Amino acid sequence: MKPDSSFQDIATRLAHVHERMTVAAHRAARHPADIMLVAVSKTHSPDHVRAAVAAGTYTFGENRVQEAAPKIAALHDLPRRPRWHMIGHLQRNKARLAVELFDLIQSVDSLRLAETLNQHAHELGRRVPILLQINVSGEASKEGFVLPGGIANHAAYAQLLSEIEQIAALPQLEVRGLMTIPPLTDDPEESRPYFRLLRELRADLARRLPQTRWNDLSMGMSDDFEVAISEEATIIRVGRAIFGER
Numbered sequence: 001m002k003p004d005s006s007f008q009d010i011a012t013r014l015a016h017v018h019e020r021m022t023v024a025a026h027r028a029a030r031h032p033a034d035i036m037l038v039a040v041s042k043t044h045s046p047d048h049v050r051a052a053v054a055a056g057t058y059t060f061g062e063n064r065v066q067e068a069a070p071k072i073a074a075l076h077d078l079p080r081r082p083r084w085h086m087i088g089h090l091q092r093n094k095a096r097l098a099v100e101l102f103d104l105i106q107s108v109d110s111l112r113l114a115e116t117l118n119q120h121a122h123e124l125g126r127r128v129p130i131l132l133q134i135n136v137s138g139e140a141s142k143e144g145f146v147l148p149g150g151i152a153n154h155a156a157y158a159q160l161l162s163e164i165e166q167i168a169a170l171p172q173l174e175v176r177g178l179m180t181i182p183p184l185t186d187d188p189e190e191s192r193p194y195f196r197l198l199r200e201l202r203a204d205l206a207r208r209l210p211q212t213r214w215n216d217l218s219m220g221m222s223d224d225f226e227v228a229i230s231e232e233a234t235i236i237r238v239g240r241a242i243f244g245e246r
């Protein structure tokens with residue numbers, strides 16, 4: 001495929017994603033403007049990002065710091081700087097660079113990582129917005145804070161709450177909500193219980209820790225974002241439906 005046609009495809013696919021978002025939002029009696037689209041540009045070139053910017057989207061997700069750094073640098077000449085979200089597991093030795101590069105770190109998955117980010121943010125004189133990644137399914141292969149049995153499992157929940165309280169108290173971090181990745185499935189409806197669990201967890205955290213902003217629920221990808229929107233997602237992370245198969 002010639003580059004020109006694939007870049008045209010990005011504009012077409014992006015328009016289709018916006019259409020799907022609008023339909024899903026209206027079906028859930030929500031405003032489309034209350035849902036942020038993060039275009040997941042991992043594995044794709046800076047020129048793909050340029051094509052998406054030309055088509056009117058400005059927020060991008062990357063899952064590896066070492067891939068994101070040169071990509072972000074290559075795009076410094078854009079008239080309007082895109083926003084970059086970190087959505088992949090972050091090693092603590094990459095935390096400093098992540099603080100420098102990203103506008104939101106969605107994948108904070110341990111107290112130790114949060115403390116490391118807080119330290120770097122302090123040294124860099126920055127305040128870093130974060131989401132806490134929750135492993136809602138408990139799958140061993142997934143990153144994130146685990147919550148086996150949901151908030152009804154009091155012992156496990158008490159442990160999680162104590163860690164979240166410590167993170168919320170870190171002065172250089174600004175907790176904005178939760179993120180999750182449900183198990184892979186062919187049927188988007190199978191993601192619903194996991195999205196619902198994240199929504200319930202957020203509601204409970206908002207009651208218990210009202211001084212923290214629990215605004216954001218980052219959930220839903222190319223195949224299941226409509227379901228996520230119906231379960232109150234405020235951020236969806238969409239790769240393949242915009243950029244094509246990786």
Ligand SMILES: *Cc1c(COP(=O)(O)O)cnc(C)c1O
Pocket residue numbers: 040042063087088181221222223237238239240241
């Ligand atoms: C790759 C990725 C996405 C996007 O997935 P698609 O299926 O391409 O839409 C979303 N979230 C995370 C954390 C990812 O790593």
